[in-house]
Amino acid sequence: MTTALSQGLTLAWRSLIPLKNHPGQLFGLLFQPVFMIVIFVYLFGGAAGGDRAGAVAYMLPGVLVQVALMSTITTGMNLATDIGNGVFDRFRTMPIARSAPLAGRILADLLTLLITIVMSMVVGYAVGFRVTTGPLSALAGLGLVLLLAMALSWGSAWIGLVAKSVTSMQGMATAVLLPLTFGSSAFVPATDMPGWLSWWMGVNPVSHLAGALRGLLTGGPHASDVWITLGWTAALLALFAPLALRAYNRRVR
Structure with a gap:
């Protein structure tokens, strides 16, 4: 187990090294949150109460x-x-654990995601967002986001391993994630939506993650959202990690 983890960390570092040769990719990691915050907070902020402070706190x-x-x-x-x-094919000839390449890829992407999250918090602070709970609560919220992202990364890995091409993989993953993210209460309260959409937003795991993070950063009830998010994380890991490993073994054998 320790050897596999060490090998996964080594391969994660191997996946991060190319960033220094691709400044455009690094630029996207750093400035994607800027564009997102400008769009949702400044252009669509009226949906969260009409004032910028309320929009920033909610969105x-x-x-x-x-x-x-x-x-x-x-x-x-x-x-x-x-x-x-x-x-x-080259990894297959090396004396490494079968899971190391997959774990290394997912770990590398989580590290780049952490960069993006930190940048988002910096930009949020610049536009007026404030954590009103405490550092431990805030870290717990960000850790919860990383946990669910890790679980979904295994699902993304499985799709990437069974897809015929990069384009088809991107299309399938986007078709799943777009309804989950935009059909949630991440940006608009469920109470402002029609009955059927309000119901969907209420059961959507993204709504629970957003509610948990919002509560952990700015206060308010969030315990049930935290437990539901942890349950979804465990379920997604239990489903997709074995599927991804099986698909990987089939592709490289």
């Missing part, structure tokens, strides 16, 4: 959630690209 946690979940698509895209380039 910034939603922006963090959306950025985190949409970033999981890159896990499957990178895996599909590596398979097409024959990278995993």
